Amino acid sequence: MLETRNLDKSFGAVHVTRDVSFRLEKGERRVILGPNGAGKTTLFNLLAGELIPDSGAIMLAGEDVTSLPVASRARRGLSRSYQKNTLFDGLSVEENLGLAASIHTGFGTRLWGDSLSRPEVREIVEDVAAQVNLQPYLHARVSEVSYGVRRQLEVGVALATRPRVLLMDEPTSGVGPEMAGAFHALLAGLPRDLTILIIEHDMDLAFEVADSITVLNYGEVVFDGAPETARGSDLLKEIYLGSWEHA
């Protein structure tokens, strides 16, 4: 569903992504682990098209999207959430989801009629609100809800484009352990055919949801395999205990 081939990216002299290759099958849930500054977010930026790789290729559903702009990739079913909330603050939770849903349904560029009252848009908004537990907050403004709820909305907005591939950049960063746990439980409720790539800091949580694990260190893939194998890996322990601030 999503594949990278020998991706490389440098910022000046800093080599942030080194020869990264991996492959996600349809419906696969892969977690990306790695210490701060390992190049995880940069990899997402390359996948989403916000950065263009120096070399290498990105395939989405068998199509080479390496040189496609961000919006075109999104329209082909790639959606992402951000590590730092990128929400529409003055709007309500419902309007945030509605904006995303109306782009997906094509009503976001119509001149006549309110996109948010379209049944197609309403249906997506209600579905997604149920998926990420946002029903109680639909009418609250983003600025009025807690940080944890905003993190959920951050993922909700990405889901409201009905993606085939969902990239989530540390969806539980900054929220307490209970909320992080609840969030991971909620992942189980997402459609099984949705391909998911998650950046996660917490190893134990990562093992809970992952079908497969990729570990990045200094921009390089140092591990790619099943969670069970990762758990016993000495290399991972070394990185985890060594440079991981989180430990």
Added chain:
Amino acid sequence: MFRHTPLRYIALALLAAGALFQAATAGYFGLEILIEILILAMLVLALDMVAGFGGMVSLCHGALMGVGAYAFATFGGILGLTPLVSLVGAIALTGATAWVIGAVCARSHGIYFIMATLAFGQMAYSYVFQTPFFGGDDGMGGIERLDLTALGIDLTDSRSFALFCLGVLGLVYLATVAVLRSGLGRSLTGVMHSEQRMRALGLTVWRVKADVFGLSGMIAGLAGALSAMHIMYISPGLLDWTVSGEALVVVILGGLGTLVGPMIGAVALVVLKHELSAITPYWHLVVGLLLIGVVMSRANGIFGWIEAQIGARLDKRLNDITRPQPTEEPRDA
């Protein structure tokens, strides 16, 4: 996205009542002032639509208005088309011009966007100024007003023309609100918040900006055609960048992103101009001081300030009235 509040309805009603009263009672000079206000109000609605709701601060809206005026005069005076066809043509041509400007400038932001639009405006100005076809420095005269005698309306009469402009302004206001509330308008607001996110959701951001800029240009073109009909003579001065600057001053003075505020700003500016210029040639100084005061107060213009002062209280009062009262008031000892 644009929302109507009770305070905005009240302000709109007051503006409409004031304009109707003026149109009914004023003499020739008063009617001229009213028409000037109504046309400026149209221009600033167009500007607020892009600047207040899309973050596109344009310094070419005066020039767009000039394009509308020249197009109208050319279609009628040189090509011999009827005023109605000329009007439609002028609106379409200005809209298309604005769409192209919007598309080209869509990737620039902040000061660069302002400069890019200014450059387009200046290009239009010098083109018209240098082209003998458009009368150069002398401008063009002999412009006809729309013929509505079939409806029993004689637009050569100042009072009728003022009422006509008021009606058009009302329609323009409704159209602006409709655009801002449409899917396109909502996306525009999203773009102003975060272009990056809207792109990541699959939106072609430059198209949204260009489309709304084009619609805004159509309104500016309409204002220009009305202005040409009003004076029945046009000169390149219409396209001068100071016209755009003045429109921007009015939007900021009135309240960016409120639609109602800029219209109040238009009233304030034109009235101040006429009242003060009779007393002192330094009337610009007073407007400048007023603008500095408004900007320094950190309120969103005159209307933004009013909204901050009484809008919240008014909303609460109305909520209390419409909500059923609790039978027993809980009291602390």
